[in-house]
Amino acid sequence: MEPMLLSQIAGAVGGSLQGQDRNVFGVSIDSRSLKADQLFAAIKGPKFDGHDFLTAARQSGAAAALVSAHSSKDKPGLESFPLITVTDTTAALQQLAGHYRKKFSLKMAAVTGSNGKTTTKEMTARVLSQKFRVLKNQGNLNNQYGIPLSLFNVEKEHQAAVMELGMSGLGEIAALCQMVLPELGIITNAGEGHTEFLKDVQNVARAKAELLEALPDSGTAIINYDDGNLKAHAGKAKARVLGFSIDSDSDYRAEDLDLTEQGIKFTLKGVRFELPVLGRHNIYNALAAAAAGEVWGIDLKSAALALADFQPASMRLEIMETKKFKILSDCYNANPQSMQAALAVLKNLPAQRKVAILGDMKELGQISSDRHRQTGRLAAQSAGMVLSAGPLAEEIHQGAKEQGIEARHFEDAYSLIQNLPGLLLPGDLILVKASRSMHFEEVLDAIKRIQ
Numbered sequence: 503m504e505p506m507l508l509s510q511i512a513g514a515v516g517g518s519l520q521g522q523d524r525n526v527f528g529v530s531i532d533s534r535s536l537k538a539d540q541l542f543a544a545i546k547g548p549k550f551d552g553h554d555f556l557t558a559a560r561q562s563g564a565a566a567a568l569v570s571a572h573s574s575k576d577k578p579g580l581e582s583f584p585l586i587t588v589t590d591t592t593a594a595l596q597q598l599a600g601h602y603r604k605k606f607s608l609k610m611a612a613v614t615g616s617n618g619k620t621t622t623k624e625m626t627a628r629v630l631s632q633k634f635r636v637l638k639n640q641g642n643l644n645n646q647y648g649i650p651l652s653l654f655n656v657e658k659e660h661q662a663a664v665m666e667l668g669m670s671g672l673g674e675i676a677a678l679c680q681m682v683l684p685e686l687g688i689i690t691n692a693g694e695g696h697t698e699f700l701k702d703v704q705n706v707a708r709a710k711a712e713l714l715e716a717l718p719d720s721g722t723a724i725i726n727y728d729d730g731n732l733k734a735h736a737g738k739a740k741a742r743v744l745g746f747s748i749d750s751d752s753d754y755r756a757e758d759l760d761l762t763e764q765g766i767k768f769t770l771k772g773v774r775f776e777l778p779v780l781g782r783h784n785i786y787n788a789l790a791a792a793a794a795g796e797v798w799g800i801d802l803k804s805a806a807l808a809l810a811d812f813q814p815a816s817m818r819l820e821i822m823e824t825k826k827f828k829i830l831s832d833c834y835n836a837n838p839q840s841m842q843a844a845l846a847v848l849k850n851l852p853a854q855r856k857v858a859i860l861g862d863m864k865e866l867g868q869i870s871s872d873r874h875r876q877t878g879r880l881a882a883q884s885a886g887m888v889l890s891a892g893p894l895a896e897e898i899h900q901g902a903k904e905q906g907i908e909a910r911h912f913e914d915a916y917s918l919i920q921n922l923p924g925l926l927l928p929g930d931l932i933l934v935k936a937s938r939s940m941h942f943e944e945v946l947d948a949i950k951r952i953q
Contacts, residue, residue: 503527503654508566515601520585521582521583523584525565526566527540529541529595531552542555542566568594602653618786620815630795632795632805633795637657673712676716679713719740724745746786746790748786779814815834817831817946842880855927857930862940871894878899882907882909887908889918891911891913891915915941
């Protein structure tokens with residue numbers, strides 16, 4: 503972060519400064535990872551209240567704190583500690599991020615979608631790095647807290663940025679865009695994640711399409727034309743709209759597909775792309791990244807070169823081998839569409855026996871039971887044995903049993919882990935996938951420990 507005076511910050515967020523004015527060189531909302539001379543924003547969340555950690559933040563070297571008027575009084579150890587007092591620290595954090603972002607004229611891209619947005623962000627940043635000094639948000643810092651913290655990492659050296667935008671309800675993408683101010687927007691797809699809150703996939707598409715509405719007239723939208731729900735919202739964009747696809751006509755359509763155990767291959771406008779990543783779905787991600795690059799002056803041959811050694815983030819269809827097993831780790835998150843994609847990869851890979859270890863898919867609402875059972879049926883077509891864990895995944899078990907294959911269900915991940923040594927066989931190819939809250943990385947670690 504470029505240095506900012508506390509008085510400038512107070513002015514930007516409509517707060518009052520108490521204490522000595524000085525520069526800060528970053529913003530943090532976590533007293534454990536806070537660095538010296540940063541501003542500590544005391545956020546009150548559902549589990550923790552940052553105001554309880556003001557003393558710890560000061561002891562860690564914080565230059566000052568952003569606090570709410572009703573929560574900062576009479577805290578011990580805060581004498582002479584500069585405070586900026588506001589009504590709502592979360593709103594102020596976002597105001598400050600928007601103010602800070604406007605200081606820079608860098609090219610800004612935003613990526614959203616039900617599936618593939620992190621991989622597409624990473625691919626897009628890699629392509630853009632062929633020409634620009636690029637910033638991207640790290641990990642899954644893509645929400646009302648993560649986006650501000652990501653924007654504070656913008657510095658004068660950056661020429662372009664790629665921000666992944668997450669959401670769980672209507673209006674959230676629009677609010678993030680007010681901070682990010684994207685001129686290029688990518689929407690990967692609209693799937694059934696978050697239907698607990700948004701009721702159906704049409705509302706999911708409507709929420710994702712808020713990115714289209716946020717783009718300026720001079721901007722560019724890049725959307726998946728194989729997703730009919732998304733394509734229906736293309737008219738909302740004031741910006742130019744470009745489509746990418748495999749099955750439909752579009753501006754960026756993949757041809758001559760080749761899916762192997764080593765990766766994916768396809769041709770785009772006469773240029774051959776070869777990536778060491780698995781799954782048909784990753785072709786869409788690569789198409790979006792290549793399109794973004796061409797919009798900003800990076801030719802497709804350069805994009806293909808940039809992606810030739812691309813590696814996915816951890817726990818996203820990552821192949822790993824132990825002495826006994828080959829593991830297809832995809833346990834970062836799960837919804838019906840990503841389950842389908844992972845099971846398709848499992849089905850196409852060679853192995854003497856395939857095992858699908860699957861867990862709950864969260865936030866599906868009324869469709870949860872049906873989608874879990876459908877997943878079980880699909881798993882039975884891809885694997886010789888299906889192991890499931892979690893209360894919702896009981897339906898995966900039932901769906902698999904309907905197809906007549908070997909299937910076992912466990913109450914939770916711990917019970918599953920206890921039984922793994924007696925269920926897995928040397929040479930098995932094992933898919934591990936569930937929603938993040940199921941902590942299936944522990945299942946992954948348990949498989950690795952089996953000797």
